[in-house]
Amino acid sequence: KRAGCELLIYGIESFSDAILKKMKKKFTARLAERIIRDTHSAGIKVYINLIVGFPGETEKEFEETLHMIEQNASFITGIGSLNACFLSSNSDLVNFPHDYGISLTRYDLRVSRVWESSDGLNTYRVRRERMERLFTLTSKLGLCQQVTVNV
Secondary structure: OOOOOOEEEEEEEOOOHHHHHHOOOOOOHHHHHHHHHHHHHOOOEEEEEEEEOOOOOOHHHHHHHHHHHHHHHHHOOEEEEEEEOOOOOOOHHHHOHHHHOEEOOOOOHHHOOOOEEOOOOOOHHHHHHHHHHHHHHHHHOOOOOOOOOOO
8 A cells, every 4th residue: 555556456256165176276265355355455456257057056155145245245445357157268167168068069159158067057047047146146245346446
């Protein structure tokens, strides 16, 4: 803060350790929570990016994210980015779909949001429903502020 840093945006993506591991993140939900709180304590605005419906995310993992957002709402300034998981060309999800339990039989980059898990539990409809629930929660908590940077 003393050096002029006014805000930080963290790519938290999920507060589920199981999903963070599948994303190959190098931190845990508890470490993310500590960093968010420490950043806020230093007087720096905290924005987080979130991804809903990463392959393997169940209702349990999604609920873990909701719970941690509620627990830490007073330390979070806003949501920088909130997205349902989509496939992008040349990503691990596209290059190694079986490693992530994704069925790409109907895969088309133009509809990269409409993929589903091989077990049929993670569908576009499920991800949209979870996005709506997360948006409702973040709105209720006052976390829908957009990141603004003055240059």
